[in-house]
Amino acid sequence: MVDLRSFLDQVRQDRPQDIVTVKRCVNPNYETTAILAKFEQSYRLPIFYFEDVEGCSFPLVTNVCGSLSRLALALGVTVAELSQRYENGCKNPIKPKVIDSAAVQDEVVVDEDVDLGVLPKLIYHEKDCDKPYITAAIVVAVDPETGKSNLSFHRLMIAGRNRTGIYMAAGKHLDGIYQKYVAKNQAMPIAAFIGVHPILSLGGVYTGSTDVEEYDIIGGLQGEALRVVECVKNKGLFVPADAEFVLEGIVRPNERIEEGPFGEFTGYATGTMQTPVLEVHTITNRKDPIFQDIASGHSEHLVLPILGMEYSIKKVAQSASPSIKNVKIVAPLTIVVSIEKSDDAAPRKIIEALCKSDIYTKHVTIVDADVNVSDARQVNCAVALNVQPDQDVFVFKDLQGTPLDPSCRGESGITSKLGIDATAPLVGKRKIERNTIAKQLLDKIDMSEFLDNKDS
Ligand SMILES: Cc1cc2nc3c(=O)[nH]c(=O)nc-3n(C[C@H](O)[C@H](O)[C@H](O)COP(=O)(O)O)c2cc1C
Incomplete structure (x- = not known):
């Protein structure tokens, strides 16, 4: 049976370190969240099963979907x-x-x-x-x-x-x-x-x-x-x-x-x-x-929506351009998309489609397929080295965002949105050539030759 109880039993059996059972009485005003937050500060994200909750006659479970591994x-x-x-x-x-x-x-x-x-x-x-x-x-x-x-x-x-x-x-x-x-x-x-x-x-x-x-x-x-x-x-x-x-x-x-x-x-x-x-x-x-x-605002709240949102973002991005490789939500409202670019106009099309498609998409960065979308340093390098701000940064005004974004003024959630094309240009004066080394040369090199040779 697929229900909460069967999943808790599965975790108790297969991943006992992933569930903490708290027997003493806890206060649902601030205390249960404080316990969870204390564990989060040490990068531990277990399920908490509180058996005795002040003012309540049944147990409380939190953080069930708090990690991708669960x-x-x-x-x-x-x-x-x-x-x-x-x-x-x-x-x-x-x-x-x-x-x-x-x-x-x-x-x-x-x-x-x-x-x-x-x-x-x-x-x-x-x-x-x-x-x-x-x-x-x-x-x-x-x-x-x-x-x-x-x-x-x-x-x-x-x-x-x-x-x-x-x-x-x-x-x-x-x-x-x-x-x-x-x-x-x-x-x-x-x-x-x-x-x-x-x-x-x-x-x-x-x-x-x-x-x-x-x-x-x-x-x-x-x-x-x-x-x-x-x-x-x-x-x-x-x-x-x-x-x-x-x-x-x-x-x-x-x-x-x-x-x-x-x-x-x-x-x-x-x-x-x-x-x-x-x-x-x-x-x-x-x-x-x-x-x-x-x-x-804690781990489960951030982890749970990722699969669903990345799936929809990928579909919208693919409808704007078929060249999508990876999609990653890297922070609230912030998305990085990598593409196999064959057309310099593609990044702007993808950015516009994404900014207009969802209230939780506010800041989109497009990078080339060889950039790891999960690696902030690689993404920042692409932004620093491929972007001319007057040409590659796009702002779309008066779109539906979320009033949960503190920079939106008022309850409507109307906002401007930002897109950055951090891909290397394919054509024109700004065409960028990456450092490369011939594959045949690399393939010919046997590292043991240098590691074994004490004179080199
Ligand atoms: C823990 C949690 C709480 C949420 N709370 C709200 C909420 O209060 N109001 C809201 O509109 N969306 C909330 N969401 C987001 C929606 O569930 C999410 O956007 C959903 O996919 C919308 O479904 P729809 O595409 O069918 O509109 C919450 C999501 C999570 C994971």
Whole structure:
């Protein structure tokens, strides 16, 4: 079975050093994140399983997808094979299988009995507001026009017994679906599921087109149909049968709440925003549930989206030019792409396509195929030595970015974006010739001749 519990068991068995079980009582206000941060400072990224959380009657698990090696374990491959494995899963989607009764609905509370106060009151950073957050909720909603479902992660700020703020980035699919409900002046039904196997989390960060449903991608990644069950009250919405928790509710068209400040993946706290409100009318969960958390701005928050985003970035870049070799997200909003260049116009085309395609792409550098996109020194050398700033630097104004970028002023997230063509020019006056040594000469040289010869 592909669920959170089976993955934790797999880690306990195959990688016991990758999971730390904390038996003593911990405070979800700052302390759980501080413990994780202390380990991160020593470059250790284990899962933390907190058995006893103050004010909460069930265990808390965090950092499940906090390293590429754990994602590789979840997908049954090596770290080097991860991208290819992810791509294969996305290219072979499998529709989910609907079942009638599911573990995630073993316990159900509705309406007046709903109380979000039973969940752990997680506060992460000193600059955060004093309201607890749910960070590992994957939201499912159905597009009222196409009937297709969409999955994505959304931070939920607990603001009362049955209310949360919900941040839906402009330019992303859930906000697009919400705007369709707003146009009809109708509430949007959603379900937020929490506590899943890493493969489902990878589905939650899939950023491809809305033609493909994330449940099908999850099926493709796990090699068999995902088992889903219809929601208790939100009929027509389906949730993973083996998740730990589901919050069912509605987001009304006009209601807003002050949300934040909240420390984000960028490493900076956002200011306050006016976000829509999720009104929760149903909570379902497994027996003896485990609550899952993702410490905002820490390793899991940065590692988890990489495969999905690099896959989509590569597809967009390839549609602008077929010469793409490698793609790497090297820092928040910052992408390096290497290309086998056969046309001096290609880098600008790729930069423009990428800057216009996604809100989380703000700074794009294109390098030649012989530059290692993961090596900051090689990339910086290419920028220093191939770039004439007046010719090779491109700025695109007034594009949709993210308001989580602290340099964006205002809540709209409108920003300018930067592209640098750091490839060597192929033609014209500035054509650059690299230092080379004839291959035949190199091949002829036998190093042992010099190592054995004491006189040389
Ligand atoms: C831990 C985590 C938290 C996230 N929180 C939010 C959020 O609060 N709001 C949001 O719009 N996107 C958030 N995201 C990003 C979306 O999940 C991601 O962009 C997703 O791929 C969007 O899906 P879409 O392409 O179907 O729109 C978060 C991602 C992660 C990994």
